[in-house]
Amino acid sequence: MTTTMVCFRAGRTDYAIPVEHVREVRSSEELRPLPAPRAGVMGFLSDQGNALTVIAPLGPGQEHVLLLDHDDRTFGLLVAEVTGVVSLVGEVGPPPAGQVGHFVSGVITTSDGLVLVVDVGALDESLDR
Numbered sequence: 001m002t003t004t005m006v007c008f009r010a011g012r013t014d015y016a017i018p019v020e021h022v023r024e025v026r027s028s029e030e031l032r033p034l035p036a037p038r039a040g041v042m043g044f045l046s047d048q049g050n051a052l053t054v055i056a057p058l059g060p061g062q063e064h065v066l067l068l069d070h071d072d073r074t075f076g077l078l079v080a081e082v083t084g085v086v087s088l089v090g091e092v093g094p095p096p097a098g099q100v101g102h103f104v105s106g107v108i109t110t111s112d113g114l115v116l117v118v119d120v121g122a123l124d125e126s127l128d129r
Helices: 120-126
Strands: 002-010 013-018 022-027 041-047 050-055 064-070 073-079 081-089 104-110 113-118
Touching (some): 002 064, 002 073, 002 113, 013 081, 041 064, 113 120
Parallel strands (some): 050 073
Antiparallel strands (some): 002 081, 022 064, 041 050, 104 113
Protein backbone atom coordinates (compact mmCIF):
# COMPACT_ATOMS: atom_id res chain seq x y z
CA MET A 1 0.00 0.00 0.00
CA THR A 2 1.36 3.43 -0.97
CA THR A 3 0.31 6.57 0.91
CA THR A 4 1.37 10.12 0.07
CA MET A 5 2.16 12.17 3.17
CA VAL A 6 3.16 15.73 3.98
CA CYS A 7 6.06 15.47 6.44
CA PHE A 8 6.92 18.13 9.01
CA ARG A 9 8.54 18.80 12.36
CA ALA A 10 6.95 20.17 15.50
CA GLY A 11 9.10 20.45 18.57
CA ARG A 12 11.82 17.82 18.14
CA THR A 13 9.57 15.21 16.51
CA ASP A 14 8.91 14.23 12.90
CA TYR A 15 5.26 13.89 11.85
CA ALA A 16 3.27 13.10 8.70
CA ILE A 17 -0.29 13.85 7.58
CA PRO A 18 -1.98 12.23 4.58
CA VAL A 19 -1.76 14.71 1.70
CA GLU A 20 -5.52 14.64 1.08
CA HIS A 21 -6.04 16.57 4.35
CA VAL A 22 -3.51 19.34 3.56
CA ARG A 23 -4.97 22.17 1.53
CA GLU A 24 -1.88 24.38 1.55
CA VAL A 25 1.20 25.51 3.45
CA ARG A 26 1.33 29.11 4.61
CA SER A 27 3.94 31.25 6.33
CA SER A 28 3.52 31.73 10.07
CA GLU A 29 4.15 35.45 9.48
CA GLU A 30 0.45 35.68 8.52
CA LEU A 31 -0.62 34.45 11.97
CA ARG A 32 -2.59 36.99 14.02
CA PRO A 33 -3.14 36.81 17.78
CA LEU A 34 -6.50 35.84 19.20
CA PRO A 35 -7.53 37.66 22.40
CA ALA A 36 -7.72 35.29 25.39
CA PRO A 37 -7.06 32.04 23.46
CA ARG A 38 -7.47 28.58 24.98
CA ALA A 39 -4.35 26.55 25.64
CA GLY A 40 -2.91 25.29 22.35
CA VAL A 41 -4.64 27.96 20.22
CA MET A 42 -1.94 30.10 18.63
CA GLY A 43 -4.16 32.61 16.80
CA PHE A 44 -5.88 32.80 13.45
CA LEU A 45 -5.27 33.29 9.74
CA SER A 46 -7.41 35.06 7.19
CA ASP A 47 -8.51 32.70 4.43
CA GLN A 48 -10.95 33.75 1.70
CA GLY A 49 -12.77 36.08 4.08
CA ASN A 50 -12.84 33.57 6.94
CA ALA A 51 -10.86 33.49 10.18
CA LEU A 52 -9.23 30.06 10.56
CA THR A 53 -8.11 28.95 14.01
CA VAL A 54 -4.47 27.88 14.24
CA ILE A 55 -3.47 25.31 16.86
CA ALA A 56 -0.17 23.79 18.02
CA PRO A 57 -0.93 20.69 20.12
CA LEU A 58 2.07 18.74 18.78
CA GLY A 59 4.74 21.05 20.16
CA PRO A 60 6.31 24.38 19.34
CA GLY A 61 6.08 25.60 15.78
CA GLN A 62 7.47 28.68 14.14
CA GLU A 63 7.84 28.69 10.37
CA HIS A 64 4.78 27.22 8.67
CA VAL A 65 1.06 26.71 9.07
CA LEU A 66 -0.54 23.69 7.42
CA LEU A 67 -4.12 24.43 6.40
CA LEU A 68 -5.96 21.20 7.08
CA ASP A 69 -9.36 20.09 5.83
CA HIS A 70 -11.45 17.64 7.82
CA ASP A 71 -15.14 17.06 7.10
CA ASP A 72 -16.57 20.56 6.63
CA ARG A 73 -13.94 22.46 8.65
CA THR A 74 -10.61 24.01 7.75
CA PHE A 75 -8.10 24.96 10.43
CA GLY A 76 -4.39 25.61 10.77
CA LEU A 77 -1.62 23.61 12.42
CA LEU A 78 1.49 25.57 13.39
CA VAL A 79 4.65 23.55 12.74
CA ALA A 80 8.38 24.19 12.98
CA GLU A 81 8.96 23.35 9.33
CA VAL A 82 7.56 21.34 6.45
CA THR A 83 10.20 18.85 5.36
CA GLY A 84 8.62 17.43 2.23
CA VAL A 85 6.00 15.32 0.52
CA VAL A 86 6.78 11.62 0.30
CA SER A 87 5.14 8.46 -0.94
CA LEU A 88 5.40 5.82 1.74
CA VAL A 89 5.12 2.13 0.98
CA GLY A 90 4.09 -0.29 3.69
CA GLU A 91 2.01 -0.56 6.79
CA VAL A 92 1.49 2.02 9.48
CA GLY A 93 2.35 0.60 12.90
CA PRO A 94 0.37 1.27 16.08
CA PRO A 95 0.83 4.56 17.92
CA PRO A 96 2.90 4.73 21.10
CA ALA A 97 0.86 4.23 24.27
CA GLY A 98 0.27 6.96 26.81
CA GLN A 99 -0.87 9.94 24.76
CA VAL A 100 -3.62 12.33 25.77
CA GLY A 101 -5.76 13.57 22.90
CA HIS A 102 -4.97 10.69 20.54
CA PHE A 103 -3.42 13.03 17.98
CA VAL A 104 -1.08 10.29 16.78
CA SER A 105 -2.75 7.40 14.98
CA GLY A 106 0.32 5.40 14.00
CA VAL A 107 4.04 5.20 13.32
CA ILE A 108 5.95 4.86 10.07
CA THR A 109 9.55 3.71 9.88
CA THR A 110 11.65 5.64 7.35
CA SER A 111 15.36 5.67 6.53
CA ASP A 112 15.67 8.66 8.89
CA GLY A 113 13.87 6.96 11.80
CA LEU A 114 10.34 6.96 13.17
CA VAL A 115 7.66 9.35 11.91
CA LEU A 116 4.41 9.79 13.82
CA VAL A 117 1.22 9.84 11.71
CA VAL A 118 -1.20 12.55 12.79
CA ASP A 119 -4.95 11.92 13.08
CA VAL A 120 -6.52 15.04 11.53
CA GLY A 121 -9.93 14.06 12.94
CA ALA A 122 -8.53 14.14 16.50
CA LEU A 123 -7.02 17.57 15.86
CA ASP A 124 -10.37 18.77 14.54
CA GLU A 125 -12.18 17.42 17.64
CA SER A 126 -9.74 19.29 19.90
CA LEU A 127 -11.11 22.58 18.57
CA ASP A 128 -14.47 21.83 20.20
CA ARG A 129 -13.11 21.08 23.69
